[in-house]
Amino acid sequence: MALYAIGDFHLSFQTDKSMDKFGSIWRNHEEKIKKNCNRLICPGDTLVITGDHSWGKSLEECREDLAFIEALPGTKVLLRGNHDMFWDAKKTERLNREYQGRLLFLQNNYYTYGGYALVGTKGYTFEGPFYLDRRGRIVGWDEKMEAHAKKLVNREIARLQQSFDAAAADGYNKFILFLHYPPTSVIERDSAFTQIAEQYHVEHVVYSHCHGENRFHDSILGKYHGISYHLVSRDYLNFRPERIL
Numbered sequence: 101m102a103l104y105a106i107g108d109f110h111l112s113f114q115t116d117k118s119m120d121k122f123g124s125i126w127r128n129h130e131e132k133i134k135k136n137c138n139r140l141i142c143p144g145d146t147l148v149i150t151g152d153h154s155w156g157k158s159l160e161e162c163r164e165d166l167a168f169i170e171a172l173p174g175t176k177v178l179l180r181g182n183h184d185m186f187w188d189a190k191k192t193e194r195l196n197r198e199y200q201g202r203l204l205f206l207q208n209n210y211y212t213y214g215g216y217a218l219v220g221t222k223g224y225t226f227e228g229p230f231y232l233d234r235r236g237r238i239v240g241w242d243e244k245m246e247a248h249a250k251k252l253v254n255r256e257i258a259r260l261q262q263s264f265d266a267a268a269a270d271g272y273n274k275f276i277l278f279l280h281y282p283p284t285s286v287i288e289r290d291s292a293f294t295q296i297a298e299q300y301h302v303e304h305v306v307y308s309h310c311h312g313e314n315r316f317h318d319s320i321l322g323k324y325h326g327i328s329y330h331l332v333s334r335d336y337l338n339f340r341p342e343r344i345l
Contacts, residue, residue: 102145104140108334109152110153114164147172147175147176147177153166162186179280214345219275222281229242268300294324307332
């Protein structure tokens with residue numbers, strides 16, 4: 101039994117949204133992920149997919165994409181991403197009912213892996229616009245956009261708090277935290293997400309969203325304050341799920 105994670109499938113079986121324009125690494129990306137999952141993941145394993153599952157704008161436009169995910173080996177736990185238009189946070193229970201026994205949707209709830217509680221939310225990170233000097237160094241940013249980002253972060257933290265509280269009430273004290281957005285922005289070293297992770301003594305924080313070599317180091321990687329931080333964006337992993345436990 102093992103726990104794996106990967107993010108950013110960006111499937112488009114029912115929509116005309118090819119990923120090829122983002123570079124040669126994305127060509128035939130569906131086949132790459134299918135091949136690697138089938139090779140690495142066993143039926144008793146758990147695979148957490150950290151958002152951006154489909155380009156479909158409605159559930160009906162995502163049916164084939166979700167069927168592709170369902171057919172992958174192991175227990176699949178899905179997290180919301182910023183492109184998952186089919187999944188409104190208020191509809192999580194409905195999705196879990198409809199896909200019961202096939203897919204698990206992680207939002208305002210928790211799932212278990214061994215003695216761990218798996219908690220997660222989409223998260224949010226301030227992404228600018230930033231103002232640069234001639235050397236490309238950040239010297240300022242749009243403060244109105246930053247204020248708006250803080251409101252979204254607070255909303256996501258409230259959702260996480262609900263999940264942590266539910267798991268703790270059921271007796272869990274070992275946690276793994278999953279986010280779609282990175283836990284910090286390029287101008288932060290600590291954030292509300294790192295703080296809640298430390299508050300609950302989370303062992304691993306797993307996130308995605310960052311694409312391209314120039315974005316892979318936007319946030320924390322490796323050990324920080326005793327917590328292991330993992331970037332699992334699909335192009336960062338070269339389409340190979342990362343084993344977390």
